[in-house]
Amino acid sequence: VSVTLGAAAGPVVVTAAVTGLAAVKFQVTVNSQPRPTVNDHGVVSLVSAQSPLAPGGLASIYGSNFTLPGLAFYGLPSADPLNPSGPLSVPTSLGGVTVSMGGRAVPLLFVSPSQINFQVPYDTPNGSANLTVTAGNTSSLPAYFGVFQTAPIILVYGDNWAVAQNQDYSVNAADNPAKVGDFITVYGTAAGAVNPAVPTGQAAPVSPLSKVAD
Numbered sequence: 001v002s003v004t005l006g007a008a009a010g011p012v013v014v015t016a017a018v019t020g021l022a023a024v025k026f027q028v029t030v031n032s033q034p035r036p037t038v039n040d041h042g043v044v045s046l047v048s049a050q051s052p053l054a055p056g057g058l059a060s061i062y063g064s065n066f067t068l069p070g071l072a073f074y075g076l077p078s079a080d081p082l083n084p085s086g087p088l089s090v091p092t093s094l095g096g097v098t099v100s101m102g103g104r105a106v107p108l109l110f111v112s113p114s115q116i117n118f119q120v121p122y123d124t125p126n127g128s129a130n131l132t133v134t135a136g137n138t139s140s141l142p143a144y145f146g147v148f149q150t151a152p153i154i155l156v157y158g159d160n161w162a163v164a165q166n167q168d169y170s171v172n173a174a175d176n177p178a179k180v181g182d183f184i185t186v187y188g189t190a191a192g193a194v195n196p197a198v199p200t201g202q203a204a205p206v207s208p209l210s211k212v213a214d
Helices: none
Strands: 010-016 023-029 038-046 058-064 096-101 109-112 115-119 128-137 143-147
Touching: 038 128, 038 143, 058 128, 096 109, 096 115
Parallel strands: none
Antiparallel strands: 010 023, 038 058, 058 115, 096 128, 109 115, 128 143
């Protein structure tokens, strides 16, 4: 017996009847999109597109069916409506998509059909870790990846130029170099735990400044 279901998502009751026999009813669930799939070795650093990852670092998930075609969502830091004066936090759900590690949703920065950017929780232990992607009411199989205590990497742009600012906050470049003796600010990720600790997904406070933990 074949049954043609509609395009709407949700539970559907199907009734099967044969002349002379009692009708049989059963329920099925219709999904509006296919099951999300993470590529083999598809959990990597956001910057280098390689592994391993480190606690607190930014990472990407590559795969398919994370959202419906053509949809993309950005996770912008915002205050809790119940505590508007509190710290800014990145959402853990975007467009009905969540990523779970150890049974806990992680902060999401970007979600599209084939890529998700997220933050690795600061309390992730060293060794092998895994995550699942849930889109709507379907989840991917667990995707495994390695986590090191620290795996620092500098953000780059253009022809492998470091993302850095000179002491006057201008962008450091070949035609705008830093002066001898000046301080520069270099941007990177995955340096590991910091002290004082910053909660996963929250913006770091201006004071006191957090430093990479020993």
